[in-house]
Structures are given as structure tokens and as C-alpha cells.
Amino acid sequence: MRYPKLIALMLLLVAASAFAQANLEVNTPAVAAIKASMQARHAQLTASYDSGAVGLTRDGNVAVRDPALVPLPQRGQVTTLVAQENADRASLYKEIAKANNKPEWEGDIRNTFAQRWIEKAHPGWYYQSASGTWTRK
Amino acid sequence: MKPAQPHFGALRCVLPLAAAMLATAGCVTINIYFPAAAAEKAADKIIDEVWQDQSRDGAKAAPTPTPAPAKK
Numbered sequence: 161m162r163y164p165k166l167i168a169l170m171l172l173l174v175a176a177s178a179f180a181q182a183n184l185e186v187n188t189p190a191v192a193a194i195k196a197s198m199q200a201r202h203a204q205l206t207a208s209y210d211s212g213a214v215g216l217t218r219d220g221n222v223a224v225r226d227p228a229l230v231p232l233p234q235r236g237q238v239t240t241l242v243a244q245e246n247a248d249r250a251s252l253y254k255e256i257a258k259a260n261n262k263p264e265w266e267g268d269i270r271n272t273f274a275q276r277w278i279e280k281a282h283p284g285w286y287y288q289s290a291s292g293t294w295t296r297k
Numbered sequence: 298m299k300p301a302q303p304h305f306g307a308l309r310c311v312l313p314l315a316a317a318m319l320a321t322a323g324c325v326t327i328n329i330y331f332p333a334a335a336a337e338k339a340a341d342k343i344i345d346e347v348w349q350d351q352s353r354d355g356a357k358a359a360p361t362p363t364p365a366p367a368k369k
Contacts, residue, residue, distance in 0.1 A: 162309050167316045174319075182332040184339045191343075198347045252343075268331040269340075276340040280350065 185259040194252045201245055208238055215286030215294055220253065220274035221246045225286050225294055249273070 161167070205222070208214035213229035214222055222245050224230070230238045253273065257266040278287040281297045289295045345351070 161312055163313045166313055170316050170319075182335050184332050184335040186339045186343065195343060195346055199349065202348055256339075262331075265331055268333070269336060272333065272336040273340045273344075276337060276344055280341065280344050280348070 184256070186256050188255065188259045190255040191252065191259060194248050194255060198245065198248050198252070201241060201248070205238075205241055205245065208241075209282065209285045212284075212286050212296070213238065214242060215288065216277050216281055218274060218278075218288040218290060218292065220270040220277065221249060223288075 205214060208230065211229045213224060213226055215225040217223050222242055224239060224242055227235055227239075253266050253270045254263075256269050257263050278297075281287055283297050285297050286294050287297060
């Protein structure tokens, strides 16, 4: 065949572009706002993570693992915080997908975060294993 | 009358062009694959910010105080 080196070069460029273009856009005002909201709430949730009252689910959310570990006067507030946190997380995953013009990536983004939240959980925190059982880090 | 000849000459001209078109299509279709490694890095950075954790690499670690040699 003619130009075998030219064809080889083109195939090399295709392979190179595969690596060069692997990137995820996350710097949008919407994402920044959600991060700020989650950061503020985290200060209120930390005690619940530490006590084991709230844990990290396997699908990228948080959940009240054991309400009895929350002092009764605070139980309603913690339930509300958990609901708000999950709403923010859903928005976060959606907005990141939007930032990349890939709404179909929302599920993959959620799955990626689900793994990383658990990976970076502090010692003593609870998370759901793949089978769904609560495990202590 | 010449017998019908297969036009390999035409194929040789078309093949590099076809390869170029394939390469161009490849550059576009690469974007449909979810960038898992980049996503993991981006997620880690966001988690560090939300949880106010210090990231492993390039973190502004609290400077360890140089031990004062003076003893009383």
C-alpha cells in the first residue's frame, strides 16, 4: 500500500487524541454554588458522621443509618440536613454532566463520586458496602 | 479488446483518504467515552473542598515547627 508511514502517523494521532482529550469540566458557577452549600452543611453533619448516625450510601448519597444515635432534639434537623445534602449531591452530579454537555454522563459521575466519597471517608465513619451492609471505616 | 482489469490503482489513491477520514472520525468519537480517570481526580478535588480535607499531593501541609535546640 502507498504511504504506510502516513497511515501509521494518522493512527498514532487518533490514539494520542484519546489520551489528550480525557478531561472533565467542573468549573462552572453552578458547581461552585453547590460546593459552597455542601461545605457549609458539612460543618453541621460532621458530628453525625463521627457518631455513625449518618453514613455514606453506595450510590453517592448520605443516609441516616441509625436515628437512635442522634440526640432526640436534633433528630428532625439531621433528617432535614440529610435530605438537603442528597438534593445538593443530585444537583452536583447533574451540573457536572451539564458542564461537559453530556447529560448522559450523570450516572457515571454519580458512580465515580460514590466510590470516592467512601474512599476518602474518615476513620470511624460508616459506609455501605457493595452488598448494602453498613461497614465502619 | 483489453480484458477488464481490477482498478487497484484507484484503491491506492482512495486508501490514504479513507484513513484520513477514519482518523478524523476517531478524533470526534473519542469524546463519547466517559473520562473515568479525570473524573476520579475531579471528584477527589471537590470532596477535599467540601469536607475541607487536605489533599494528598500538593497540599498546603501545616509546616512542622523546627525543633528549638535550647533546653532549660
